[in-house]
Amino acid sequence: xxxxxxxxVDGDLGVLAGRLLFSVQAELFRRLHSAGFTDISPxxxxxxxxxxxxxxxxxxxxxxxxxxxxxxxxxxxELEELGYVERxxxxxxxxxxxxxxxxxxxxxxxxxxxxxxxxxxxxERLLGEKEFDRFLHxxxxxxxxxxEAVHDDSADDGAKGEPASS
Numbered sequence: 001x002x003x004x005x006x007x008x009v010d011g012d013l014g015v016l017a018g019r020l021l022f023s024v025q026a027e028l029f030r031r032l033h034s035a036g037f038t039d040i041s042p043x044x045x046x047x048x049x050x051x052x053x054x055x056x057x058x059x060x061x062x063x064x065x066x067x068x069x070x071x072x073x074x075x076x077x078e079l080e081e082l083g084y085v086e087r088x089x090x091x092x093x094x095x096x097x098x099x100x101x102x103x104x105x106x107x108x109x110x111x112x113x114x115x116x117x118x119x120x121x122x123x124e125r126l127l128g129e130k131e132f133d134r135f136l137h138x139x140x141x142x143x144x145x146x147x148e149a150v151h152d153d154s155a156d157d158g159a160k161g162e163p164a165s166s
Contacts, residue, residue: 013142024119031115037108039082047075047099048084051109055098057090066147084108 009015025042032040040048046065050056062072076099079085084105090096101109124132 024116027119028112028115032108032112035111037111040079040084040108044075044079044084047072047079048105048108048112051085051099051101051105053101053106053109055088055090055100057096058099061099066150079105 025045028045029040029042046067047061050061050064058072058076059069061067061076062069065072076085076087080087083102085099086102087097088100090098120132126132127135
């Protein structure tokens with residue numbers, strides 16, 4: 001233990017991605033709370049981030065968020081109790097339900113969108129517009145590649161651990 005040094009995590013993709021996520025999440029929810037949305041927390045973000053005014057199926061939220069359907073369902077239940085979403089039959093498939101934002105949910109969505117635009121604007125000013133656009137493009141490519149690798153690994157394991165089905 002005495003002479004052992006810690007790994008340098010400053011170049012670790014997972015650590016950096018986590019630091020970015022938690023920092024953005026902390027600012028977003030601090031500002032949402034200041035705007036009156038005090039009853040939601042970062043765990044609700046896995047649903048709130050993917051809500052659409054026209055509605056979205058829970059299975060689609062799970063797929064987009066990379067989470068198990070049961071986890072998403074529990075968060076939807078909580079958000080429904082808090083008055084942010086409601087479930088209605090999907091007009092395209094009466095057996096399925098759509099998750100739709102309520103009036104309060106739409107206000108939260110508009111507020112969160114404005115906050116996220118301000119946060120992105122801060123980083124765009126830091127890097128410059130061209131470099132920030134390039135960063136986002138590269139980050140999207142890395143995320144897509146990593147998600148594909150996880151999906152391939154899940155398929156190899158007989159779909160064990162796959163977050164959600166489409």
